[in-house]
Amino acid sequence: MSGGLVGLLDDIAALAKLAAASIDDVGAAAGRASVKTAGVVVDDTAVTPTYVDGLTADRELPVIRRIATGSLRNKLLIILPAALLLSEVAPILVEIILMFGGAYLSFEGAEKIHHRFSSHVDEAAHDAPDLIAPADGPEQEEQTVKSAVRTDFILSTEIMVIALKEVIDEGLFSRAIILAIVAVLITVAVYGVVALIVKMDDVGLHLAQRSGNGSQRVGRALVNGMPKLLAALATIGTAAMIWVGGHILLNGTDELGWHGPYDFVHSLETRVHDIAGIGGVLSWVVNTLASALIGLAVGFVLVAVITRVKAARTHGSRATH
Template sequence: MAGGLVALFDDVALLARAAAASIDDVGAAAGRASVKAAGVVVDDTAVTPQYVRGLSADREIPIIRKIALGSLRNKLLIILPAILLLSEFLPWLLTPILMVGGAYLCYEGAEKVWHRLRGGHDEHASPEEAVPDEKTIVTGAVRTDFILSAEIMVISLNEVASEGFWARAAILAIVGVLITVLVYGVVGLIVKMDDAGLKLSRSSRKGVAGFGRGLVKGMPRLLTALTVVGTAAMLWVGGHILLVGTDELGFHALYGALHHVEEAVHEATGALGGVLAWVVDTLASALVGLVVGALVVLVVSLTLHRRKGSGAESTAAH
């Protein structure tokens, strides 16, 4: 009897170690997948604070909480089941879908660059249009988040495609929750930074007051920096997805040429070879992203212009 109990305890310990190892593997895979999606995460973090501009301070966090819950529903209830089914039954579709998402990232990044160069602003917006109601804000933010969340989850899935079905499900669920908490936690801190700074600036201690004023002044610069980093990350990630995707689909010339350049840089620069090779890959990916994005922006602009022209002619005819 005692021997049987000892054997049972040994089996339980073995299962526990196996389970712990599996959890470690899932956690490590979730970490790798999250890092790969970092470019989209940065953009998501940069975009979201714009939605609460103009709202009263006491409504900022509740609105962000609603957007975060909507984002979590997007990831776990819609996107996760859909991409798991695709990975199980139509895995060959994942690369084209990932490339479509990559092209969208390139479009978003190039559009922001174009908007910045053009210096366009909506000067004719009325005060009522400038700050829509909370329901409209949340709906619009969750709709935009759906696209970014889908890209994050597909990028993450591509990193763990070799895992079993349930392992993929667990990893992607962890990635979805972690990234949502990270993005909207950081967003919450960003939007309350100026409030905290304003409160500190009223302190009787000069050092604390100066720090508070610095926070208030630094808020616009931080948002601008996030936007720049987010745009660069979108072009880099989107371009890299397209380069790798074309290679996986059998068009090896472009990615192969870049790979040869990376190897040459790595061999020619000694200790700094790895870093400089990464820089070459990043710049090349961003350039591809900018070119592809600019082409998509051009096509979309011409299409919308043509539609607007047709609509105007139709209205004039009536």
């Protein structure tokens, strides 16, 4: 009987090791999938603080919490089931949707660059296209939250599809767990950073009003530095969107059967890969620059086409009146 008990304990230990290994694998896969979404995440983090601009200080965190809850609900209850269903019945559609997402990211990045250098365009209105100007009062706050959650749905869809592509070869159960982990991690990271950014002004003002010279210097630095941080986030987000969008398009065309662009970039990577000491870095730089150029090219083509379509519609509307 003791031998049977020892054997049972060995089996339990083996199962525990297997479970631990599986958890490690799921965690590692979730980490890799989260990293791939960096471009969209940075842009989401840069845009979201505009939704609480103008709210009273005591309503900023509650509104951010409501937006974060809506974002998590989007990811877990709508996007996740739809993504899993598509990956089971029509995996090719995941790649096609991802390609559309890459084109959208490239367009968004290129449009932001275009608007930045176009003096007649209000860049702030572009960065938050669905934003309703916040104001005091429950009705206005409700409109702001709904608008933010609606815009977040687009970004969340891109995040989840990019993550899904990274783990599409995993089993259905593992896929579901990994995507759920990614959804929670990304939401906590984005809105945690947003809350920190939004309240940093208040922290800075509090420190600036204290008697100590050191506290005052830190406070003034925080107050003066936050607009610069937001501007830097916006710039980094734009660059990341173009790079990630181009990278998705480069790999997606290869997956869908057009191998020319990917093979050309890969040949460039191969030429520099064997350079002693820096070959790996140079290879990454080549791929990154190629992806960014592809993203810029596709993005500006889409900007030109959409701008012409909008102009034609405006002209036609004026003509009918």
